[in-house]
Amino acid sequence: MTATEKSFQDFYPEHLAHCYGCGRLNADGHQIKSYWDGDESVCRFTPKPYHIAIPGYVYGGLIASLIDCHGTGTAAAGAYRVEGRAMDTDPPRRFLTASLKVDYLKPTPLGVELEIRGQVKEVKGRKVTVAAQLSAGGEVCATGEIVCVQVPEEWFYER
16 A cells, blocks of 8 residues: 555544545544455554553454454445446445454554454445454454444435
């Protein structure tokens, strides 16, 4: 990724860009940014000291949130790829979580950058399944599977 490259989330329509985890317009949220790295997607996030579970470790809700939002972003980008078009073309694609499964493999340390990698496993109609891994310092701490569904077309028009 380059400094000028747009993240997947940068392409979300304005009125659908307020998610606490990935919404670029939510000043109080995580505002994660996801990008392609070959056939995988990647997101990096450094937890703040208040993202604590017990001293020295990240709380599980943050881990689930990062996997979730990186997964829905990867689903959108994957849908565009399957369609052979750029993310700035119409009709827009935006996905929400239908199912989220997270396996916590080891405690995730605070104070280090986390890397979340995603792989599109299946694109079937309006459903995209994404597998994800969350690592800290090169060690996988959690894995997840996200089943994402495309939002209805009418949602792209402000209500």
